Amino acid sequence: MSTPKYDVLGIGNAIVDVVAPVDEAFLSRHDMHKGAMALIDTATADALYAAMPPAAETSGGSAANTCAVAAMLGAKVAYLGKVAEDQLGRVFRHDIGAVGVHFPTAPLLGGAPTARCLIMVTPDGQRTMNTYLGACVTFGEADVDTALVADAAVTYLEGYLFDPPEAQAAFRRAAKAAHDAGRQVALSLSDAFCVHRHRAAFRELVNGHVDILFANEAEITALYETNTFAEAAAWARRDVALAALTRSEAGSLIIRGGDTEEVAAAPTKVVDTTGAGDAYAAGFLAGLTAGKSLAECGRLGSIAAAEVISHYGARPQANVRALTGL
């Protein structure tokens, strides 16, 4: 098995974030579940955008955020995802390229516009998301560059990819290509509601095709339909080779076979939790592919997450590599 050219290849929904602060009443008025991600159609997207306060547009997408942060931490990173040939698509392409991520996917021509996620941030820093998938939906098997997958140590997939039907097939193709080449497959569960929507498919995947699992407490308990974190963690220990389970300010639990590492959260002021899990996965994978210990991988994840939480937006504003000492 040759040395891979890339440490991490992310595959996910290529989305531009539209971030605005709102109060709790705004969520109630628009029937939103705080902390969740909902899929919306064009009409809802237009109506909700009209009701939102002034916003900032920044490149997002869960796996894309992870890729951007991992690249900032010095990992060699590539990304696959579908944008349109429009202004938001160019913003997305610019931003991921500007941090050194290789992004070869051809844009969608003549179809839906680039996906966007309307993100409401409440005063407690929690983000509630409404995603219009647009061009994202068209990412399919044909977009999976299997040679690129074979040339990445870890192929990282976001759980949100399970919402567009075409993308599920792409996910399976990527996982097969990775394992055929002797590489590893990582999955982030992304969102508890997403897990509820696709529980059976996720269980089958996690059990049969995933080597490294990322999930927060709500997601892992949703996956295993249990109320206790400890029970969910026990199931994860049985299902996957390596799991990193995050618990917000309570830190994270890393499980590999009989080994367990408890990692503290890095101290920070909570402004906006958008991208916290993505950044944690980035730090963890940057460490893992650089041969660091599990405890060190968790520490790197915690530091990256803390930076992203301390301001609006899912991508670091500080030199996150310097923060980690990598």
Next chain:
Amino acid sequence: MSTPKYDVLGIGNAIVDVVAPVDEAFLSRHDMHKGAMALIDTATADALYAAMPPAAETSGGSAANTCAVAAMLGAKVAYLGKVAEDQLGRVFRHDIGAVGVHFPTAPLLGGAPTARCLIMVTPDGQRTMNTYLGACVTFGEADVDTALVADAAVTYLEGYLFDPPEAQAAFRRAAKAAHDAGRQVALSLSDAFCVHRHRAAFRELVNGHVDILFANEAEITALYETNTFAEAAAWARRDVALAALTRSEAGSLIIRGGDTEEVAAAPTKVVDTTGAGDAYAAGFLAGLTAGKSLAECGRLGSIAAAEVISHYGARPQANVRALTGL
């Protein structure tokens, strides 16, 4: 003279900001003067955007920022400016509408795209701007709604409007309509380099058509071609009925006839000075049109500016009205 429906009507270049942090070396490599605004063509805009690190897109435009902040402070505000019927144009229209500013200007159809300003923020918080005017350039005399001008206590014009030739004619038409209706005309000099480009025209305007002048130290000394702030202030006292001259952390000097008020800057942490002058003008005008004293107008301006300086982006993230106690 009837009571005006609006306190402030802003007229300016309708621009979306693209904000990214850079280091000092980035400015040198791209031959930029720190703190200045330069006009760039499409090719330069594309090349510079490609070289920029990841960025956030937010609605901007100097007078538009002032309008947004004044509305947040409780003033009744309208705005005139030209965007295209494209994505950035919709972003601009959404954001200014979301804070309650009446924005009736029809979009440009089939022409240049919405203007954008590439803003590099150095570690000292200074912003260096490169503006692609796009649809802005087409704002002309025909876009000046003279009935709206007549229905605003103060018509506020940004100095940047002097760069597109069509807009200069619009400026003069607006000033005439305001005075014909017995209203006041305010001008912000916007940028020292802009003053250098159009000094003679600015001098004629300030002397003959402006009632309220906003300028920082670099701008007012550029206007009067003097090295001393005191001398420039003396000229301003002679030329305009009311002048508010800002000096960054040294606060501001307000001059009206024989009266002089010195106002301290509000304490803040400097992250990004983009929009500081715009926010000061907003606080000042919100106070003035609410019948406050000059010292109170200056205090309101200082508080609004301090909020905007404390984070990335030209528009407030906190409840700026609550901060001022208005």
